[in-house]
Amino acid sequence: EAGVAQSPRYKIIEKRQSVAFWCNPISGHATLYWYQQILGQGPKLLIQFQNNGVVDDSQLPKDRFSAERLKGVDSTLKIQPAKLEDSAVYLCASSSGQVGELFFGEGSRLTVL
């Protein structure tokens, strides 16, 4: 079974530039998550999708972050414009249901200079 795919693995940009991350979840998983992991901290949920719909985006900084899930499969997370404090690893995960565990991708490491 293929795992959660994310790209790019690494990205370096300057502040005020934009960046986009892509995620392809495990086939058949209805729920998709984007987490932000800042160095030394636990992952923090940015947004949770159930199929095409957003379940929770309460911690997404909507003035600069946006996310979409196309046709209930792939997802893209965009940051525009980036700030220094956005430097983090962006983790995508998927799950098949409420009691199931989350399966994580390798993450996309963003450095904002």
Place this chain on the structure above:
Amino acid sequence: AQSVAQPEDQVNVAEGNPLTVKCTYSVSGNPYLFWYVQYPNRGLQFLLKYITGDNLVKGSYGFEAEFNKSQTSFHLKKPSALVSDSALYFCAVRDGHSGYSTLTFGKGTMLLVSP
């Protein structure tokens, strides 16, 4: 709001000795509890979960965890540590009563196993 506390930033143990990584949680409904491990520059890997049933849960790589409702704890344990167990460990909780509750993580505990 739900939350997870991992009181230790780092746990040091000698190879062959038992290890415990502590976790306490707060959630309004029934807790669904998880442990994940993260190796450097990698994503999180699932170790084990408690949903219901036996309070002692066994997982991958010889790890186990004990659910204690009265103490709201879910400590991770292993009888004999390996150097290869050295990694960052995260405890997480979600509310089992809520339809689409989020998974909330603790800040993580670094486990260092010395030879």
